[in-house]
Amino acid sequence: MNITELTVHELKDKLKNKEISVMDITNSYIDRINDKEKDVQAFVTTLTQEALEQAKNISGEEGEYAGIPIGIKDNICTKGIKTTCSSKMLENFVAPYDASVMEKINQSGMITLGKLNMDEFAMGASTEYSYFKKTRNPWNLNTVPGGSSGGSAAAVAAGMVPWALGSDTGGSIRQPASFCGVVGLKPTYGLVSRYGLVAFASSLDQIGPITKDVEDAAMLLNIIAGHDEKDTTSENIEKKDYTKALIQDVKGMKIGVPREYFGEGINPEVKAKLEESIQTYKKMGAEVEEFSLDIAEYALATYYIIACAEASSNLGRFDGIRYGYRTKNFKNLKDIYRNSRTEGFGAEVKRRIILGTYVLSSGYYDAYYKKAQQVRTLVKKEFDKAFEKYDLILTPTSPTVAFEIGTRSNNPLEMYLADICTVSVNIAGLPAISIPCGVNSDNMPIGMQLIGNKFEEDKILRAAYAFEKEIKFRDNYKPEFRK
Numbered sequence: 001m002n003i004t005e006l007t008v009h010e011l012k013d014k015l016k017n018k019e020i021s022v023m024d025i026t027n028s029y030i031d032r033i034n035d036k037e038k039d040v041q042a043f044v045t046t047l048t049q050e051a052l053e054q055a056k057n058i059s060g061e062e063g064e065y066a067g068i069p070i071g072i073k074d075n076i077c078t079k080g081i082k083t084t085c086s087s088k089m090l091e092n093f094v095a096p097y098d099a100s101v102m103e104k105i106n107q108s109g110m111i112t113l114g115k116l117n118m119d120e121f122a123m124g125a126s127t128e129y130s131y132f133k134k135t136r137n138p139w140n141l142n143t144v145p146g147g148s149s150g151g152s153a154a155a156v157a158a159g160m161v162p163w164a165l166g167s168d169t170g171g172s173i174r175q176p177a178s179f180c181g182v183v184g185l186k187p188t189y190g191l192v193s194r195y196g197l198v199a200f201a202s203s204l205d206q207i208g209p210i211t212k213d214v215e216d217a218a219m220l221l222n223i224i225a226g227h228d229e230k231d232t233t234s235e236n237i238e239k240k241d242y243t244k245a246l247i248q249d250v251k252g253m254k255i256g257v258p259r260e261y262f263g264e265g266i267n268p269e270v271k272a273k274l275e276e277s278i279q280t281y282k283k284m285g286a287e288v289e290e291f292s293l294d295i296a297e298y299a300l301a302t303y304y305i306i307a308c309a310e311a312s313s314n315l316g317r318f319d320g321i322r323y324g325y326r327t328k329n330f331k332n333l334k335d336i337y338r339n340s341r342t343e344g345f346g347a348e349v350k351r352r353i354i355l356g357t358y359v360l361s362s363g364y365y366d367a368y369y370k371k372a373q374q375v376r377t378l379v380k381k382e383f384d385k386a387f388e389k390y391d392l393i394l395t396p397t398s399p400t401v402a403f404e405i406g407t408r409s410n411n412p413l414e415m416y417l418a419d420i421c422t423v424s425v426n427i428a429g430l431p432a433i434s435i436p437c438g439v440n441s442d443n444m445p446i447g448m449q450l451i452g453n454k455f456e457e458d459k460i461l462r463a464a465y466a467f468e469k470e471i472k473f474r475d476n477y478k479p480e481f482r483k
């Protein structure tokens, strides 16, 4: 038995039956990191020594997940451990407190194995915009893992952590999950607390699970979901047990397929695999119907206006005085501000701040920001209308499979297109999952996205679970660490 190939629900069963111990698990993961990290480069900070110490002292009474390892995206604050957002600006930032999700992770008895690489401040779709390193896709090391949670997705795919947390503002959980052949769930806006998540675009950001399978995603969502007084956008709704949704049955479920997501720009092999998946759902007894979501065409432009506007405001605090890196090169206060920001931020972050400041400036506010907010309302309305008819909406997660390192990093527009299928979900505040639905002719994973109505994570999980059981992706395909 190879411990690092097991899912968390399998690990838990084996722990319970005393087939393996917490030390076995910890040691296996540390060996795996020592073996694979040099190729994959998923971690900003590894905590292997700390994990060993913790593992030695685990009695099993610490919580439901005592001794289960996890990896955390490096924009989620961890008390006493660096939280860098993969930026020079926060290279040495040690959070004095835990994010609310981390309190829950710690209470469950889990052991944090490390902080995972990402695009700087979660801006990007390939993890190439990290200040520290470029993470590689375990299926083919010459390709990107996607982004911005590329470290989280690659670490799970490579078996260096059994599961991880990511964050998703426009696709950053789902798109890397799709590129790395794992499961990524972006919860409904307000379901998971954002307290202690370094803000990129506050009205869009959500933390969510990246896992090997759907059952693990439901389990991790159970841990992190719930009302939090420290986050004013956190919703106070009745708690659900998402594992109850995992029944192997989609009979009678109504799935809508928006034709706009299957048109120009979608790679033919991706399209073919998605069409096959639609047939699979039909075979399993779901009702699948095509419809039009024509506002989708405007979602990407709307997203980049809103996200950049909010980012320009959120990142104002990193000025070398209040927060973050301070330049050594200054003669006066103005120099400190200007040079700290010039030296501390990378090119993509600067681009977003400039764009965001522009769309919020007095002469352009009405033409761009206000317009984008109006379109946002229309996007929400179109989804509301769709959910009157359908339980779920099915689309590709990304128009392509993982692309080669270096092929898009100098072309922001090309990079932005990687999220064309995911951003509208954040604009509307909806939940969505990406699960692998097959591979292309080059053995690279393809992701399918299932979008649900607000707080209907259970429906998404049910449909994803049934599909996963049907196609058995993990039994048939594995990352090869191709060089």
Ligand code: GLN
Binding pocket: 122, 123, 124, 125, 147, 148, 167, 168, 169, 170, 171, 172, 173, 200, 307, 419
């Ligand atoms: N790729 C998108 C962007 O760069 C999404 C990022 C995210 O979800 N954090 O904005």
